[in-house]
Amino acid sequence: MPLSSAIRSVLLGIVLVVAGLWIGQNIKLLPVDASTNAPVYDELFRVLFSIGAILFLGITGLVVFSLIKFRRKPGDTSDGIALEGNLSLEILWTAIPAIVVLFVGIYSYDIYDRMGGMLPLDHGGHNHQNMASEERIWGGISSGSIEKSGMVVNAPLPVEVTAMQFAFIFHYPKGDITSGELHVPTGQPISMRLESRDVIHAFWVPEFRLKQDVIPGQPTILSFTATKPGRYPIICAELCGPYHGGMRSAVIVDSPKAYEEWFKNNAKTPVSEL
Amino acid sequence: MTLASSPDLSKESEPLQPKGWLRYFSFSVDHKVIGLQYLICGFIFYLIGGALASAIRIELTSPISDFMPRDVYNQVLTLHGTIMIFLWIVPVVNGAFGNYLIPFYVGARDMAFPRLNAVAFWLIPPAGLMLISSYFITGAAESGWTAYPPLSINTPAAGQIIWILSVLLLGGSSIFGGINFIATILKLRRPGLGLMQLPMYCWAMLGTSILVVLSTPVLAGTLILLSFDIVAHTGFFNPVMGGNVIVYQHLFWFYSHPAVYIMVLPAFGLVSEILPVHCRKPLFGYTTMVYSIMAIVVLGLVVWAHHMFTSGTPPWMRLFFTIATSFIAVPTGIKFFNWVATLWGGRISLNSAILFSCGFIINFVLGGITGVALAQVPFDIHVHDTYFVVAHFHYIVYGGSVFVIFSSIYHWYPKFTGRMLNENLGRLHFLLTFVGFNLCFAPQHWLGLNGMPRRVAEYDPQFTFVNQLSSAGALLMAISTLPFLWNVFQSAFNGPIAGDNPWKALTPEWLTSSPPPVENWEGPAPLVKEPYGYGETPETLEVALDKDLELGGDEK
Secondary structure: OHHHHHHHHHHHHHHHHHHHHHHHHHOOOOOOOOEOHHHHHHHHHHHHHHHHHHHHHHHHHHHHHHHHHOEOOOOOOOOOEOOOOOHHHHHHHHHHHHHHHHHHHHHHHHHHHHOOOOOOOOOHHHHHHHHHHHOOOOOOEEOOOHHHHOOOOOOOEEEEEEEEOOEEEEEEOOOOEEEOOEEEEOOOEEEEEEEEOOOOEEEEEHHHOEEEEEEOOEOEEEEEEEOOOEEEEEEEOOOOOOOHHHOEEEEEEEOHHHHHHHHHHHOOOOHHHO | OOEOOOOOOOOOOHHHOOOHHHHHHOOOOOHHHHHHHHHHHHHHHHHHHHHHHHHHHHHOOOOOOOOOOHHHHHHHHHHHHHHHHHHHHHHHHHHHHHHHHHHHHHOOOOOOOHHHHHHHHHOHHHHHHHHHHHHHHOOOOOOOOOOOOOHHHHOOHHHHHHHHHHHHHHHHHHHHHHHHHHHHHHHOOOOOOOHHHOOHHHHHHHHHHHHHHHHHHHHHHHHHHHHHHHHOOOOOOOHHHOOOHHHHHHHHHHHHHHHHHHHHHHHHHHHHHHHHHHHOOOOOOHHHHHHHHHHHHHHHOOOHHHHHOOOOOOHHHHHHHHHHHHHOHHHHHHHHHHHHHHHOOOOEOOOHHHHHHHHHHHHHHHHHHHHHHHHOHHHHHHHOOEHHHHHHHHHHHHHHHHHHHHHHHHHHHHHHHOEOOOHHHHHHHHHHHHHHHHHHHHHHHHHHHHOOEOOOOOOOHHHHHHHHHHHHHHHHHHHHHHHHHHHHHHHHHHOOEOOOOOOOOOOHHHOOOOOOOOOOOOOOOEOOOOOOOOOEOHHHHHHHOOOOHHHHHOOO
16 A cells, blocks of 8 residues: 555656646747847746646645545544654655755756856956857846947947937947837847936847846946847836836847848948948 | 743733723733734725725726826825735734734733834824825825835925835834734743744744844835935935935845745744644644744845846846745745645645635745746846736735735634634635636736736737736625625624634634633633644554555655
């Protein structure tokens, strides 16, 4: 009898793990992935969802099973087992979560690193350039000040973003273009300098899995590389006043050719000087 | 059970209180009266906060801002958050049940500082009234319950200042309560009662009160600086004056993350009291439960910056707070496994108290899982400040704490009133709440992942249907209050007489009459060394134990 019960538990555990992994791999809850970071993010999401599904189904299953199996039958006035604890069991369910959490932490560190989040920040411009040459993805956020980054030639396309109640304004230093919508080519790293004129706003593009607060008094650099042409919303995610919900814009991702077209049509400085 | 004489504490103050129901409107120093004052006052604010939540859900049934003006919407969401946290959950899980139960559990006749206790309660109604009336008189604060500057400095000043004053009063009340609980648990224990013999709720309240006393003063200081920025035009947090807005966030979350544990740790304690009684089993793993509470207290103080992953925090800080936050899952997980093990092999009465407790376990596990996910910086960067976060924290504070509050009301109502609640109405209440709650908040995870930010009155029309689904869930939650209110009111007069100990419980509050006399027990306080001594002896078990080998097997 003890053996069969142990085998049953192990089998149930295996079924649970397989089910969780299956759910995690097949669930579709996220919008289209349109930046180099997005597929990396989605990988993390699937892993977390699998672990979460296993835990949730496991504990919910145990609770529901207990409520049905061990419910008091009418007329039964007896007590349950006088079981006050079980050291090996308690060590087991301290150790397993600790290992899972450690794995999740290390794994998400790796994901963060792959997104470029661990690049040192204090030499803004230098790393900015390295990033491009090493083709690292920078989905993290640099709080390094833009002043330090200096002149960058042939580097990521610089865009200056100004947030204010209740709009985003995009300025392209090359060509001196000012636009209410962000235009970017695919495959080209974009380096944005974000600044706010009044309160805290946040720059969020769900399809890029990218968000950064735009903080007054603290210019921030944010880089990304778009991969799929299309038109995606830019959403302010930080409560900024009565019209917060209406503070939206769009990012238009074009093929490099189409982008070049747009750029030439809008550039104020003659194209030859670029 | 050994008997011991206790010092007579409240003889002089007794004549000061009116008799009968008038006690509940007086400056009573009886901890039981104060506990019920907290509970009823909190519930009234819960109804107000719930009405505000309904207004939010009505606004969100359509993608355009059409139900109320935009600035009113921001006032409503600010008041909703502030009321639910500071006037409902914190005072009820701490003040109401803490005041009612802790003196019983330690074998005392009252709290250590009865008058301070009454002051702590009587700070709450004026603070709450001030906060709510600000909406009608000056316009309420509209910068969210987080009151991030510079928005809180730029919005109309009167409402914001009143908001700061009420939160300061409520924070003061909370600190008074915390000091009182620490003193009572550590110093008023009946002779012969050891710390490791206390019911688990005492440990939860000890841990919570340590958090309250350490972190609430930081919030108070921060809000005072913020009020200087607003009225005296100083520049602590105002970037125009050279201030730093991020510093405010650090200070604010140094309190407001522990505040989450101030809301859930007492709930953990209450569940630990309720489950053993209705499962007829000892609480599983008492010692690990105690240590995990203390681990949560320590870790809870060093995780605040996970609310600021998109605020431009440097990588090392992100990494540290990710790891620290993730590790809170370990002690929390221990508690959940121990509760499941307490259920296992019990004789579970499927009454309202146990249903709400089990609903809490299921909801909180989901909220905990999304919490560990949110602790991961790369994950958080996408969903921060979205409806995913809204769903997550409602699973923690509503699915967690509020479910436990209801469970506790079903469990202790016979003690409070001497009468039983109607169980069928209670089960109906549970069903409506559980279905409504999950229908309301589960879809919000999807909304957040797909691009709906929080605190908006208007949104992308593609989210309309899911938002209406969520609003339908909110409607069910609102309806679920009706059977509960009816049950509580009519049972107070017509409910069956409960007797002293209807659940056959062993904790000291049940070893007296229902409702208990002013000094808690006629005669000396009982000494309960095994508050969870339920269960059949191993000999009688041999027969009963047939399929529970998983738990029994490892031991031998």
